[in-house]
Amino acid sequence: MNSGASSSIPMSREEFVTSMRDHTDVSRETLGPETLERLDMYTETLRAWQPRINLVSNRSMDDLWRRHFLDSAQLGKWIMPGKRVLDMGSGAGFPGLVISIITGAPVVLAESDSRKCAFLREVRRLTDANAEIAEGRIEDLDAGLFDVVVARALAPLTDLLDHAAGLVKPDGFCLFPKGARVDDELTDATENWNMQVEQHPSLSDPDGVVLRIRNLSRV
Numbered sequence: 001m002n003s004g005a006s007s008s009i010p011m012s013r014e015e016f017v018t019s020m021r022d023h024t025d026v027s028r029e030t031l032g033p034e035t036l037e038r039l040d041m042y043t044e045t046l047r048a049w050q051p052r053i054n055l056v057s058n059r060s061m062d063d064l065w066r067r068h069f070l071d072s073a074q075l076g077k078w079i080m081p082g083k084r085v086l087d088m089g090s091g092a093g094f095p096g097l098v099i100s101i102i103t104g105a106p107v108v109l110a111e112s113d114s115r116k117c118a119f120l121r122e123v124r125r126l127t128d129a130n131a132e133i134a135e136g137r138i139e140d141l142d143a144g145l146f147d148v149v150v151a152r153a154l155a156p157l158t159d160l161l162d163h164a165a166g167l168v169k170p171d172g173f174c175l176f177p178k179g180a181r182v183d184d185e186l187t188d189a190t191e192n193w194n195m196q197v198e199q200h201p202s203l204s205d206p207d208g209v210v211l212r213i214r215n216l217s218r219v
Contacts, residue, residue, distance in 0.1 A: 011066035013040070019070055023203055024077040030102065038101050038127040039069060045123050046092060053115045055092035071204040072098035075150060075175045078212060079103045083147035086110060088138050088163055089154035093120055095177070096150060100129040110134045110141055138163045145169045152177050157185040157211070161193050165216055173214040180207040192219055 011019075013036065020026050043064055049055060060067040072095030079085060083105055087096025090109035097120065100107040109131055111117050117135045124131050134141055149164040149172070157176065164174050178185060186197065196215045202208030 010063040011070065013065055016065040016070050016073075019203055020073055024074060026073075026076065026102070035102060038129075039098075041126045042093070042097070042101070042123055043069075045119070045126060049119050049122075053119060055116065055119060056094075066204050068092070068094050069098055071095070071177060071202070072152065073102055074203045075099055075177070075210065076103045078173075078175060079105045079148060081105070084108075085148045085150060086141075086146040086167055088149065088151040088160070088167075090120065090133075091116055091153075093123055095152050097123060097127075097129055097131055099150070100131045101127055104130055107131045108134050108141075108146070110136070110138050112137050138167075141167065145172070147172045149174045150176070157182075157189045158192060161189055161195070161213070161216060165218070168216065173212055174216070176211045176213070177202060177205075178209055178211055179205060182209050182211070186211075190219075193217070194219055 017031060020031055046055060046064070050061060056068060075095050076099050079099055081104065085096060085099060085105050085107040087107055087109050090096050090111045093109060096107045096109045099105060107130065109120050111120060111133065114135060117133050120133045124133065146167055147169055149168045151160050154160065157178065160176055168174060194217045195213050198212040200210045200212065202210055
């Protein structure tokens with residue numbers, strides 16, 4: 001079931017919490033008052049910076065808890081404690097910074113836009129997130145290998161795999177939220193890649209899925 005996914009009615013913070021607790025194994029302690037306060041600081045900072053920097057689409061600002069926070073937080077159920085995560089093209093910190101706040105996992109936020117990096121540093125400071133901002137192109141990243149590679153609304157799947165292949169550990173995996181064109185993207189990707197793919201329904205988008213990709217190798 002895609003909880004909370006339909007909808008012209010914006011999702012509230014309380015509905016975000018309910019969806020996470022009903023459809024993931026996040027505990028009440030993990031998504032407790034302290035974590036929610038940190039997410040509130042995140043939303044307030046995003047609203048303050050958005051008029052100056054185009055961090056997310058203006059249309060999505062009215063439904064932040066569904067469009068950005070739930071869409072990002074749902075990935076946390078696959079992130080085990082201590083696993084090192086890379087968020088490629090982090091932008092406003094979705095999904096990597098949300099994952100770090102909720103799970104405590106060490107996350108590297110790779111972003112080439114200096115203004116967005118300034119925003120990420122400010123949110124990291126305010127929320128005390130376990131995150132490192134890597135300013136520059138993904139191709140130039142020199143940060144070792146990662147247990148999990150994530151990306152959201154960055155590029156077609158084939159391009160994501162081109163970047164991720166040299167950054168994910170052999171026993172690691174990728175998590176990519178995708179929309180209604182996911183079948184076309186998978187068809188294109190399988191021309192160049194062998195991979196084990198799981199498709200999980202998105203909690204935030206009735207037409208969306210989360211791809212979990214393992215055992216990645218070139219054809």
